[in-house]
Amino acid sequence: MEYEVVIGLETHVQLKTTTKMFCGCSTAFGASPNAHVCPVCLGYPGALPAMNQEAIRYTVMAGLMLGCKIADYAKFDRKNYFYPDSSKNYQITQLDYPLCLGGGVEIVGEGGEKKTVRIHHIHLEEDVGKLTHRAGCSGVDFNRAGTPLMEIVSEPDMRSADEAIAYLTALREMMIYAGVSECNLEEGNMRSDVNISIRPKGQQAYGTKIEIKNMNTFSGIHAALLYEIERQKAACDAGQALRQETRRWDTEAGETAVMRSKENSDDYRYFPEPDLMPIALSAEQVAAWAAQLPEAPAKRRERMIAEYGIPEYDAGVLSADRALADFFEATAKRCGNGKLASNWVMAEVLALTAKTGVELSDSQLTPEALGDLLKLLEGKTINGPTAKALLPELFEKGGDPAAMVKERGLGQVSDAGAIEAFVDAVLEANPKVVAEVKAGKGAAIGFLVGQVMKQSKGKASPQMVQELLRKKLA
Amino acid sequence: MPGFDIDRVAHLARLDLTEEERTTFGSQLETIVAYVDRIAGLDVADEKATLHGHQVNNIFRADTPVEGLETEAALANAPARIEDEIRMPRIVE
């Protein structure tokens, strides 16, 4: 039978606040166990939560980025369940009045068409601690307990593993863009619970939903989905009924396995958190935060293609990173040639960052300097090799390209007389090569060009050198 | 009181009850539930819930670090530890 796959994701995104959701402890990753803890996040007797405003702002920014409606009333609730990684045996979360409602993420679907994965809502909650299982016992570390997490809940709009990954990739890009999360997958900044079911093609009703918990790599999610789709199809084909259950992806075995339930009966006894007051943001407040919001990456991509005339591929690479896109646009504006700026940022600048291992933001290269350099190139004041030779220095130490060119006499020689003198000297010194060229070995002309450039100390216009050589050897 | 399942409630609350407690609490709680049930007759369909003795919105804290507890201080109260973690029986997930 032919089946349709239905996938929905609940994605936990760790906000990049300095401190935890409800206390002043650091959220920094990688500390020794129980180093970032206090009476609040340890659930000590008498300790109380106090809301981190930055977490609220980031969540609202994320919501605005995804086109959500910002709730005019939101509140926190307690979700009650006993588990050793929970310091209070309840989690502070949002049950029925989340901060953001609706919205969506645009992806390219299975058939290459654009489609929107709708967002149901975004709510804010606190993370739990970490359990380490050892021989004969388990250990609890509460460093992570209380870290602010946004839970972005999608509608069941994805129809394949690829669409799920496309959604997560776009979501990740948007969250980084909005500046609300590092979305560092290795550090578990973005973890998803995956809901997947299948149904016979054409059927309206959803099939039995399986949840795969706590996945933090995209490749893992992709593999788990492919496995789970096949497992469910095989079960349905064999006429076996699927059970609604929570499963875990076992990377090594390459399969999903049923998880032991956290609470035998899922009765979380939610009720409004009495230690916190509700949130009712004014329209002015939301508007002020909206004004800080950068353009969404997809929109920016389209605008950059139109505005600078650059290829879609370039626009994709440049817009994927907000800082890089900002750098490119500033460079393009400075030099007045978007295509040239794009070529240089994509090829030369990114090559330099790769070669040196220094991030663009940590280098001394400013878009103003690069723009000026490209202006000198475009105006033929310097030639390409000179520009390329100057770039590493600008990257490492910074500086004003025009002043450097002037000081070091790097200006391109485009005086035909001067170039002719170099050419004549080279032709005279290399009779064998001249003969080869004349005999039809066209490639040998390159050697002669190189010799002329050498004579001119690299300053001759390569174009004029070529033209002159061809004329003389014709 | 139909539905008052003392075993289920005790499990949710993570409380072991002795046979005697099951019986005593069971009957006492049935009486109490029957007593508090007198709010059932009130018409509150149009009322909003009161969550606090005093209601205001948007009480926030700035995202600035506050000194917490040293690891040793945090573990000093723990009944059992293993290295810098709190020791628990092995948990099967």
Next chain:
Amino acid sequence: MELHKLTIAEALKGLREGTFTSVDLTQALINVMEASQADIHAYVTIDAEGALAQAAECDRRRAAGEDLPMLGVPIAIKDNMNVIGQPCTASSRILEGYVAPYDATVIAKLRAAGAVFLGRTNMDEFALGSTTQTSGFGPTENPVARGCIPGGSSGGSAAAVGGDLAICALGSDTGGSIRQPASHCGIVGVKPTYGRVSRYGIVACASSLDQVGPMTKTVEDAAILMNVISGRDPMDATSLDEPVPDYTTAWQGCDPDQPLKGMTFGIPEEYYGDGLDDEVRAFAEAMKARVVALGGTLKPVSLPHSQYGIPTYYICMTAEISANLARFDGVRYGQRVPCDDVIEQYKRTRAEGFGAEVKRRVLLGTFVLSSGYYDAYYNRAQKVRTLIRRDFNQAFAECDALLTPVTPEPAWPLGVYQDDPIRNYLSDVLTVGVNLAGCCAIAIPAGTTQAGKPVGIQLIAPNFGEMTLFKAAKALELPRA
């Protein structure tokens, strides 16, 4: 001079004038405290050494010319408040061994004001009770009405102050836990407006109802303590940013003969119903007459949903405590019954660590929140709370404060009614409404029954109406015996 019998105001005067030192005062108290433990048992922990060291430090500071609102004045602290370096058990076995690594905000404020911490007073386990008999460390006896309960849950604090075993004390009030024991022990007790005093560092009973308040020998002392502990605390998101007036000025400028002139006192008929003890009613009537004699006006008002106070309170409160007490699981602090299985460990730790009343209320609270019952109980109770609050608001539209008894009857003998939870719950009938509504109230002594049992009277004012309370209470306060 019997130093232990002093009020805060008297102690401050003596300390300022150099009549005695804080060490003298503290030592005098420790002597009576230790001597009384065997019969009264007001304290679960007495910190003689720590208190004397603090007192000596206060004396040094005073000698150096410093003066602070409480410099050198000893205070007793209810055992549910964190004081750094001290045990804090909330009178529960499950917290044995726990040492507080931080100060509650009220403690930090008292410390900054120069107070000396004498020790920790007994209470009902986790403040769940109204007799102090649910304490995991044995009951406290009423120091005035001997053989009787001191009331609760702040029974140890009330007994300490009423028995001159402390100059003053802090208590906490979730449904009457300051006012009812104050009434039974013949002292003054204030339940401040919700959000007036920080709850940070107070072992939570019911978060939406709890408030910390003074328990003192006089109205003036209560005002002095309120000045120290009030105010917004960034660590308590439910504490409010309302200005803190100088409460000791509340009664300034009153006509000495007619101090209540221009004030109207509402008399809610529902609080004077059939269940009232005759002597309690007589004292209330006497107090009404006193209002009139002092220039005030009486006005009948109604709080029509009063009969729903107890059911609503026991639903809201138990729901909140079922979650608030979930953290007592033997993982991070306190007692643990080690087991191989984690769920088993939770269940046995809590079974052994909690007493019967705690278990009963945790079970009830778990039930009212559980799937299928939430709407019928918890959600409905929160809405009834709105009705109760509205009752108070409407009454306050017609008067400045309400005048009511605190408890339906005087303190009863130790040991009785212990197997009858509802009988115990009903003793809160005149106090829970205030917590549900969030407003403030004060209990002051109204007299002593023929059997020698103290009886108090309650004044209730709107949210942040503490100045009204102090003004009226100061006028109505009877001369001390």
